[in-house]
Amino acid sequence: MGVLARGAKNAFRNSIRTVSIIVILAVSIAMALVMLMALKTVEAKIETVKGSVGNYISVSPAGIRGFEGGGELLSNSDVDSLNQIAHVKKVVKSTMEHLTNGNNTSLQSATEAGSFGNRQRAQEMGNETGGAPRSFSMPVMVTGTNDLSVTSNLNVSKFDLTSGQKFDGNSADLIALVGTDLASKNNLSVDSTFQAYGKDVKVIGIFDGGNQFANATAVMPLKALQNLSGQTDQIYQITVEADSIDAVANVTQNIKEKLGDKADVTNQQDNSQNAVKPLENIKAISSYSLIGALLAGAVIIFLTMVMIVRERRREIGVLKAIGASNSVIMAQFTVEALVFTLTSSIVGIALGLALSNPVLNVLVNNSSSTGQNPGSGGRQMMMRFGEGAQSTLRDLHAVVGWEIILYGLLAAILIAIIGSAVPAYLIAKVRPAEVLRSE
Amino acid sequence: MLKVKNLTKEFESGESKIKAVKNVSLAIPAGTFAAVIGKSGSGKSTLLSLLGALDKPTGGEINVDDRDIAKLSDRKLIDYRRHKIGFIFQNYNLVPNLSALENVMLPMEFAGVKAAERKKRAGWLLGQVGITGAKQIRWPGKLSGGEQQRVAIARALANKPKLILADEPTGNLDSATGKIIIDLLRHLAKSENTTIVAVTHDTGIARQAKLTFHLKDGRLVK
Numbered sequence: 001m002g003v004l005a006r007g008a009k010n011a012f013r014n015s016i017r018t019v020s021i022i023v024i025l026a027v028s029i030a031m032a033l034v035m036l037m038a039l040k041t042v043e044a045k046i047e048t049v050k051g052s053v054g055n056y057i058s059v060s061p062a063g064i065r066g067f068e069g070g071g072e073l074l075s076n077s078d079v080d081s082l083n084q085i086a087h088v089k090k091v092v093k094s095t096m097e098h099l100t101n102g103n104n105t106s107l108q109s110a111t112e113a114g115s116f117g118n119r120q121r122a123q124e125m126g127n128e129t130g131g132a133p134r135s136f137s138m139p140v141m142v143t144g145t146n147d148l149s150v151t152s153n154l155n156v157s158k159f160d161l162t163s164g165q166k167f168d169g170n171s172a173d174l175i176a177l178v179g180t181d182l183a184s185k186n187n188l189s190v191d192s193t194f195q196a197y198g199k200d201v202k203v204i205g206i207f208d209g210g211n212q213f214a215n216a217t218a219v220m221p222l223k224a225l226q227n228l229s230g231q232t233d234q235i236y237q238i239t240v241e242a243d244s245i246d247a248v249a250n251v252t253q254n255i256k257e258k259l260g261d262k263a264d265v266t267n268q269q270d271n272s273q274n275a276v277k278p279l280e281n282i283k284a285i286s287s288y289s290l291i292g293a294l295l296a297g298a299v300i301i302f303l304t305m306v307m308i309v310r311e312r313r314r315e316i317g318v319l320k321a322i323g324a325s326n327s328v329i330m331a332q333f334t335v336e337a338l339v340f341t342l343t344s345s346i347v348g349i350a351l352g353l354a355l356s357n358p359v360l361n362v363l364v365n366n367s368s369s370t371g372q373n374p375g376s377g378g379r380q381m382m383m384r385f386g387e388g389a390q391s392t393l394r395d396l397h398a399v400v401g402w403e404i405i406l407y408g409l410l411a412a413i414l415i416a417i418i419g420s421a422v423p424a425y426l427i428a429k430v431r432p433a434e435v436l437r438s439e
Numbered sequence: 440m441l442k443v444k445n446l447t448k449e450f451e452s453g454e455s456k457i458k459a460v461k462n463v464s465l466a467i468p469a470g471t472f473a474a475v476i477g478k479s480g481s482g483k484s485t486l487l488s489l490l491g492a493l494d495k496p497t498g499g500e501i502n503v504d505d506r507d508i509a510k511l512s513d514r515k516l517i518d519y520r521r522h523k524i525g526f527i528f529q530n531y532n533l534v535p536n537l538s539a540l541e542n543v544m545l546p547m548e549f550a551g552v553k554a555a556e557r558k559k560r561a562g563w564l565l566g567q568v569g570i571t572g573a574k575q576i577r578w579p580g581k582l583s584g585g586e587q588q589r590v591a592i593a594r595a596l597a598n599k600p601k602l603i604l605a606d607e608p609t610g611n612l613d614s615a616t617g618k619i620i621i622d623l624l625r626h627l628a629k630s631e632n633t634t635i636v637a638v639t640h641d642t643g644i645a646r647q648a649k650l651t652f653h654l655k656d657g658r659l660v661k
Contacts, residue, residue: 002548006537013536318532321493322594323521323549432520433485433494 003328007335011343021304022344025297029341029348029415030355032293033408037356038286038363040404046279055089055245056152057252057267059238059259074235078259085254087247088240093146093222094153095236097229098139099196106195109138110181110216140182142196142218144225146170153237154219157210164190164205172223177205179215197228238263245269282363294411297341301419305337309423313430320432330424337416337423345412349405441467441490441602441634446499448485459485461657462499467650469601472628472635474648482657483638484606490636491524491604492516503602521550525595525633527624529607531587533579539565539590540575546597557597564593568623585616592623596631603627605637609644621647 012018059082061073073095082091099105143154146169151159167175174196178188183206186194193200201220209215226232242251252267259265309316319329448460459482467473477483488494490501492508501508508519525546533542540561547557565575568589570582579587588608595603605624609617621637621644628635637644645651653660 009536314532315534318526318528318534319545319549321491321520321526322546323517323598325517325549328549431494433488 003331004335007332008339010332011336011339018340021300021340022347025300025340025344025415026347026351028293028297028300029345029408029412030351032290032297032411033349033352033404034356034359035286035290035293036407036411037352037404038360039283039290041360042279042283042286046276046283049275049279055242055248056150057240057242057248057255057265058152059240059255060264061236062262062264064236064264072262073231074238074259074263075233076235078262079235079238081258082238082240082255085240085251085258087243087251089243090147090150090241092150092153092239092241093235094238095144095222095225095229095231095234097142097144097225097231099142100139101137104197105140106186107140107182107218108185109140110179110185111138111212113138140216140218142176142220142225144220144222146222148219150239150241152239154209154214155217156207156214158208159210160208162206162208164203167204167221169221170223171221172227173221174199174201174224174228175204175221176201177207177219178203179209179217180206181212181215182218185216199228201228282360285363294415297411297415298418301337301341301415302422304340305333305420305423306426308336309333309426313434316427316430317432317434320430326428329427330420333423333427334416334420337420338413341412341416341419342409345409348412349408352408440469440502440504441465441636442500442502443490444500444502446486446489446501447497448482448489448494449497459657460489460496463654463657463659464499465652465659467634467636469634470628470632471649472625472647473637473650473652474645475636475638475652475654476640476642476645477654478640481654483640483654485657486654487604487606487636487638490602491526492519521546522598523601525598525600525603527588527591527595527603527605527608527637529610531579531584531591531611533587533590533594535579538576538578539570539582539586539593542579542590543593543597546594550598552598561593561597564596565590567596568593584612585619588612588616588620589623592620592627596627596633599631601634603633603635605635607639608637609639609641614643617641617644 059074059078064073076093079091079093082088099107101108141155145153148154148159148166148169161177162180164177166177167173176194178186178194183189183203188194188203188206190203190205193202195201207215207219209217220228226234240251240255242248248267248269252265255263256265316329320326443463443465446460446463447458450457450459461482463486475483475486485494489496489509492511496509499509503519503523508516511519533539534545537545540558543561543564544557547560552560562575565571570586570589570593574582574586579590582590588611592608595605603624608624609620612620624635624637625647627633637648639645
């Protein structure tokens with residue numbers, strides 16, 4: 001029987017004590033694992049949020065309220081002035097047009113007005129004519145953009161082309177990408193056409209915008225939509241990309257100075273900070289808890305091994321007397337500690353996997369109260385980040401992978417080695433002569 | 440041959456020093472069964488721990504096969520304990536969760552003997568001391584005191600040592616079993632040409648020894 005077998009056998013010498021140690025240590029390891037999973041999940045989420053924020057700054061006509069209008073649209077000269085600002089990498093322009101069936105398009109809306117829309121419309125009609133309210137067709141929103149790579153202007157939560165191809169942003173051709181629902185409602189497919197302002201617009205692609213609102217819209221090249229709708233030189237929304245995250249604040253300030261009262265300028269950093277703040281709280285809690293759980297595990301195994309070494313002091317003396325070296329005895333006790341921690345790890349990992357999402361939910365619930373609503377800015381920014389900050393926490397799910405389990409096992413080995421270090425010192429100090437003196 | 444010359448051991452107790460062994464000199468020829476007798480506190484166990492390299496002397500020499508073990512390094516002392524010394528304790532001191540066979544194999548494992556060989560020799564040694572059959576795979580707790588001491592004797596013989604040191608080997612046994620154990624030790628001393636030094640306060644055992652050393656207050660008096 002070698003050192004390994006003897007160490008493993010010794011771990012189960014006192015079954016009641018062994019079970020107790022394993023249960024306590026397993027809880028500690030489970031807690032460490034849960035916190036590690038929470039930490040990794042939150043870190044990944046923070047990276048995602050920060051990555052999604054990018055270096056973008058939103059510039060909207062001052063006071064504009066989406067479909068309701070308000071404020072004066074921006075112009076190409078405004079865009080030109082923004083291009084001159086240092087650290088500006090890209091300026092993306094967009095405009096928006098509402099097409100109404102029976103008025104200026106053949107398209108039928110893919111969304112129903114609903115009771116709220118009908119009520120609003122009825123009030124307008126009543127005010128205009130004094131007549132009875134009647135149902136109406138929702139307008140189809142068409143966005144014009146000169147750069148499809150920046151989707152923040154497109155009122156979509158994602159922009160996946162399901163068929164066809166994208167267009168060149170500088171094109172003036174009467175072409176469009178239509179949302180899946182809009183295409184379905186109007187039996188549109190790639191190469192089919194619809195009418196707008198009396199002209200044929202060719203569908204060159206169909207996209208999934210991630211939600212019903214987005215999938216009921218269409219996207220056209222900026223110039224084409226401006227020409228079609230007679231809004232030449234009118235820009236509804238500008239997105240400015242800074243060349244680095246660090247430059248965003250300065251570029252934002254410069255834009256505000258250039259455009260003055262003409263525009264509402266918001267960068268996404270403030271909003272992202274609001275979204276990330278509760279995540280940072282969870283990260284801090286899970287980091288401290290992880291360290292605490294690991295320390296607790298190390299202390300448990302440390303005290304256990306100290307107790308065992310003290311209890312077997314005579315046996316250690318005997319082993320030395322019959323020829324065992326310190327290293328052999330230390331190895332035997334370290335194996336014993338490893339058996340404790342690895343057995344506890346198996347139980348702890350199972351427990352940790354079961355508890356990871358419930359514990360993460362508790363952390364989220366306790367931390368979300370510290371999150372704040374994002375500040376107001378352009379309408380699109382409000383829509384994107386108002387929801388974004390809330391969904392950042394809603395969408396948290398513990399990341400469970402082999403990497404995490406491997407971390408857990410490594411932590412267990414580390415705990416065993418740390419927990420065995422001082423007992424090893426005690427072993428080295430046992431003098432075999434003590435065996436005779438205590439006879 | 441075991442030769443001890445002017446052996447001294449001092450312990451510090453607070454600010455004062457206690458001499459447990461004082462200028463002890465003795466010689467024991469190979470294959471001799473010798474007894475060291477004395478009252479409790481006379482320094483018997485200290486002398487035994489010095490002979491067995493469990494402790495280092497404050498002064499003097501301990502020559503085993505013309506080698507002064509008092510001057511050996513810690514590493515070489517471990518080797519000395521592995522190959523030259525066998526211990527028998529009053530309380531047997533067997534490892535409780537190892538079988539009799541595994542206990543006897545233990546010193547051979549530390550000495551680097553291969554698994555198959557140590558199992559074979561352990562079985563043979565246990566047979567020599569009368570532990571046979573199923574008793575060989577029993578835990579010490581399932582054996583009587585006399586049987587445990589037999590296992591301890593087999594363990595002491597495992598690496599064919601030149602010197603076996605026995606500390607009150609019959610102290611926990613009834614007189615009949617104690618006599619059997621002493622007879623066994625005397626027999627082994629002769630058959631294995633092993634020097635056996637037994638520390639005891641039992642004058643009956645001392646009478647059976649070829650050489651007897653009387654220790655009083657750390658000094659040899661006879």
